[in-house]
Amino acid sequence: MTVNVGVIGVGMIGQEHIRRLMTTVPGAKVVAVSDVDEARAREAASFLSGIQVYALGEDLILAREVEAVIVASWGPTHAAFVLAAIKAGKPVFCEKPLATTEADCSAILDAEAAFGRRLVQVGFMRRFDPQYLAMKETIRSGAIGAPLIFQSGHRNASVPAHYTGDMALTDTAVHDIDIGRFLLDDEPVAITVRAPRRNSRAGDVADPLMTLIDMRSGALVSIETSVHIAYGYDIRGEVIGESGTVSLADRSEVVVRTNGAFMGRVPPDWRERFAPAFDGEFRAFIAAAGEGRVAGPSAWDGYVATVTTLAGVKALKTGKRETIKLRHRPALYVSSPGASARGVD
Numbered sequence: 001m002t003v004n005v006g007v008i009g010v011g012m013i014g015q016e017h018i019r020r021l022m023t024t025v026p027g028a029k030v031v032a033v034s035d036v037d038e039a040r041a042r043e044a045a046s047f048l049s050g051i052q053v054y055a056l057g058e059d060l061i062l063a064r065e066v067e068a069v070i071v072a073s074w075g076p077t078h079a080a081f082v083l084a085a086i087k088a089g090k091p092v093f094c095e096k097p098l099a100t101t102e103a104d105c106s107a108i109l110d111a112e113a114a115f116g117r118r119l120v121q122v123g124f125m126r127r128f129d130p131q132y133l134a135m136k137e138t139i140r141s142g143a144i145g146a147p148l149i150f151q152s153g154h155r156n157a158s159v160p161a162h163y164t165g166d167m168a169l170t171d172t173a174v175h176d177i178d179i180g181r182f183l184l185d186d187e188p189v190a191i192t193v194r195a196p197r198r199n200s201r202a203g204d205v206a207d208p209l210m211t212l213i214d215m216r217s218g219a220l221v222s223i224e225t226s227v228h229i230a231y232g233y234d235i236r237g238e239v240i241g242e243s244g245t246v247s248l249a250d251r252s253e254v255v256v257r258t259n260g261a262f263m264g265r266v267p268p269d270w271r272e273r274f275a276p277a278f279d280g281e282f283r284a285f286i287a288a289a290g291e292g293r294v295a296g297p298s299a300w301d302g303y304v305a306t307v308t309t310l311a312g313v314k315a316l317k318t319g320k321r322e323t324i325k326l327r328h329r330p331a332l333y334v335s336s337p338g339a340s341a342r343g344v345d
């Protein structure tokens with residue numbers, strides 16, 4: 001069975017997603033694209049046959065040939081497209097962030113609840129990464145005892161010119177926040193953010209940052225973001241438990257010993273590091289969409305991530321520990337992290 005997909009936003013990651021859907025995801029066919037820059041949409045479509053180009057994302061969502069929607073446009077535009085897809089009753093994959101305000105995230109939760117079932121998958125691809133899944137399984141098995149601390153390191157060699165101000169929290173740490181919830185099966189209750197001596201390459205970007213999140217169980221999540229670190233794209237992660245630890249292993253295929261040193265390879269960017277995770281998230285989306293449902297990270301996960309990053313932005317400004325207040329979790333999201341152990345709040 002083939003699922004006909006429409007893609008809104010064909011910038012850097014939108015084009016990457018189209019390529020992936022057409023080459024590595026079974027059962028997916030891109031049939032429509034839309035971008036605020038129509039020339040860019042036409043160019044993206046020119047590499048594919050029989051593809052419709054829509055000037056407006058809303059028209060793509062309503063198009064008869066589109067059975068599932070991918071939103072890969074600029075963050076502030078996500079909420080309107082996701083709400084339109086829910087209204088049309090079509091499964092929608094939304095790149096992070098789900099929305100840039102708490103109110104918009106909440107409106108999406110309400111719309112899904114009113115529809116009666118989940119239609120949204122959020123692009124937290126780390127949940128499909130084999131290494132994080134192995135960490136999660138180790139914790140679940142009880143091998144390291146109860147998890148107490150998750151230490152995450154998120155290092156980018158560099159970031160594009162449009163990356164400014166607080167984006168190390170809203171664009172970068174958002175992935176670590178989500179994977180921390182997933183690994184610990186817990187929810188955030190407070191956040192503190194400190195900016196140490198700034199990287200001289202960072203311009204007006206707050207870089208590096210140290211973020212500390214208090215989880216409901218009392219466990220702590222610490223996140224180091226460094227987005228001008230030059231040497232490569234390096235994702236670190238370790239969970240410290242009561243009786244052991246589990247960490248992401250270095251991924252270099254080989255280790256070279258020469259000139260009195262040994263060296264491995266560090267990936268240049270997220271495309272290479274998380275290629276299996278991106279494959280996995282789209283395989284899951286298309287397989288579920290073929291059955292008229294969605295799987296993977298939910299709108300609730302998108303909501304918690306946005307509320308947490310917004311509290312983090314405030315904490316960076318105030319220098320204080322800021323409380324994270326989450327709304328009541330609708331029953332639709334019982335399988336989200338923190339719900340299984342403690343029930344729906």
Ligand code: NAP
Pocket residue numbers: 008009010011012013014034035036037040057072073074075077095096097123124125171270
């Ligand atoms: P990008 O290169 O700027 O692409 C965004 C595209 O969407 C651009 O072509 C933009 O056009 C277009 N767009 C803006 N408003 C639109 C609208 N109303 N309707 C249709 N298209 C619209 O950005 P990107 O790096 O691909 O990022 C896109 C999204 O993916 C962001 O939310 C980002 O956070 C997310 N992302 C996720 C990951 C991940 O690891 N999961 C990695 C990278 C990016 P203009 O350029 O003309 O505005």
